[in-house]
Amino acid sequence: MEPYRIKAVEPLPMTTRAQRETALQRVHYNLFALRADEITIDLLTDSGTGALSAAQWAAGMAGDESYAGSRSFYRFQEVVRELTSYPHILPVHQGRAAERILFSTLLGPGGITLSNTHFDTTRANVELSGGQAVDLPCSQAQDLDSDEPFKGNIDLQRLKDALCGPDASRIAMVIMTLTNNGGGGQPVSMDNLARAAALCREHEVPLFLDAARFAENAWLVTRHEPAYQGVSPREVAEEAFRLADGCLMSAKKDGIVHIGGFLGLRDPALTERCRLLLVATEGFPTYGGLAGRDLDMIAQGLAEVTDPHYLRSRAEAARHLACLARNAGISILEPPGLHAIYLNAGRLLPHIAPHRFPGHALACQLYLEGGIRSVELGSLYLGKEDENGDPVTTAPFELLRLALPRRTYTLSHLNHVGEVLARTAKNRDKIPGYRLVRSSPVLRHFHSELEPLPL
Numbered sequence: 001m002e003p004y005r006i007k008a009v010e011p012l013p014m015t016t017r018a019q020r021e022t023a024l025q026r027v028h029y030n031l032f033a034l035r036a037d038e039i040t041i042d043l044l045t046d047s048g049t050g051a052l053s054a055a056q057w058a059a060g061m062a063g064d065e066s067y068a069g070s071r072s073f074y075r076f077q078e079v080v081r082e083l084t085s086y087p088h089i090l091p092v093h094q095g096r097a098a099e100r101i102l103f104s105t106l107l108g109p110g111g112i113t114l115s116n117t118h119f120d121t122t123r124a125n126v127e128l129s130g131g132q133a134v135d136l137p138c139s140q141a142q143d144l145d146s147d148e149p150f151k152g153n154i155d156l157q158r159l160k161d162a163l164c165g166p167d168a169s170r171i172a173m174v175i176m177t178l179t180n181n182g183g184g185g186q187p188v189s190m191d192n193l194a195r196a197a198a199l200c201r202e203h204e205v206p207l208f209l210d211a212a213r214f215a216e217n218a219w220l221v222t223r224h225e226p227a228y229q230g231v232s233p234r235e236v237a238e239e240a241f242r243l244a245d246g247c248l249m250s251a252k253k254d255g256i257v258h259i260g261g262f263l264g265l266r267d268p269a270l271t272e273r274c275r276l277l278l279v280a281t282e283g284f285p286t287y288g289g290l291a292g293r294d295l296d297m298i299a300q301g302l303a304e305v306t307d308p309h310y311l312r313s314r315a316e317a318a319r320h321l322a323c324l325a326r327n328a329g330i331s332i333l334e335p336p337g338l339h340a341i342y343l344n345a346g347r348l349l350p351h352i353a354p355h356r357f358p359g360h361a362l363a364c365q366l367y368l369e370g371g372i373r374s375v376e377l378g379s380l381y382l383g384k385e386d387e388n389g390d391p392v393t394t395a396p397f398e399l400l401r402l403a404l405p406r407r408t409y410t411l412s413h414l415n416h417v418g419e420v421l422a423r424t425a426k427n428r429d430k431i432p433g434y435r436l437v438r439s440s441p442v443l444r445h446f447h448s449e450l451e452p453l454p455l
């Protein structure tokens, strides 16, 4: 059960099927363009969509809105230092601001970043800084069905080869993403992280954590890595941060706040250079693009997020939804992580070719059937077409992500999702493919317009 009770409630928007059909036509079958009022259960993302605790609201009321030297900053700094061991903490308005500041400082033209998998904004900021982002996921990540516990790991052999290879002098940093969001929310083992850290030290390349889901990663380590059974998630998280030279953090995930983030650093000279950019583009270093109350809410959220009762119930909710999907006959990316369930839409809808977007087709159907919003991670997101709409590249897998906001939906909401999944799977032959009618050159899934094809 959820280890909390509900003190403030927000009504769910209830719609009829006819209203949803009209809404979907109006937005040209792009779920990003719906109004939130038209959605009953919003599983688009777990970013900034969590519910604050009473203690977080109270901390926010105690926030100090001084421009410089705010009390809130010193509380925030102390909490983050204690968790991470990094002496220098720069607050930013969200994770991608930390990325931009770090990469514009450390990456010159041609600079290379290596990662288990770069998150999409991380890759975009590396490329905007003139760098090149190289993903080195472990080979187990390719098998969606195996229940290997640490599919988020980096491929250590390929990391070693890169660090010794002809481009070694251009490698500016290694980034370990915990959990591996681009790789299906799969965790990284402490063994893998420690070995990656040792390689980085040996080759004098700095190691950074993209720590958006550090607590969820720590929970899965305590469950599945024999050496860490009986260790608390908080201790695992502290050890992970200690292995690195710094971190990029989106507090919208495991900070359980609506906005915020930070950059944690050990190197004082690097900190000085980052601070210059921080002041110029985010704000004075004691608020960095946030209100004082935000800093207090993050500090409190970071104290709550490693609570084993909270993490257990979050893991159980994800496993419950995974069971409902499997019982409906829908394969998922195994094993389920904590922040999302990924449905294998390609396997469920074999009559829809990749360039007819099976993941998107399933997303539209879940909305029509039950007012659920989800997001395609397949050929609409990753693929490309030529000007005639003929496929040039498709994605390796056609997935649909059901993200789980923190502390927001109850198990009975997930049961509703399960019922919708069951009805949808039963009538899968009647789900049409889609055709792009308008596309945009960058991030096309946000802006594109589509239409259903005749069955």
Ligand SMILES: *Cc1c(COP(=O)(O)O)cnc(C)c1O
Residues within 6 Å of the ligand: 047, 094, 095, 096, 097, 119, 121, 122, 177, 178, 181, 210, 212, 249, 250, 251, 252, 253, 260, 261
């Ligand atoms: C969300 C996320 C980011 C970017 O953070 P924002 O707060 O959305 O800017 C970076 N890396 C990972 C792994 C993320 O999940």
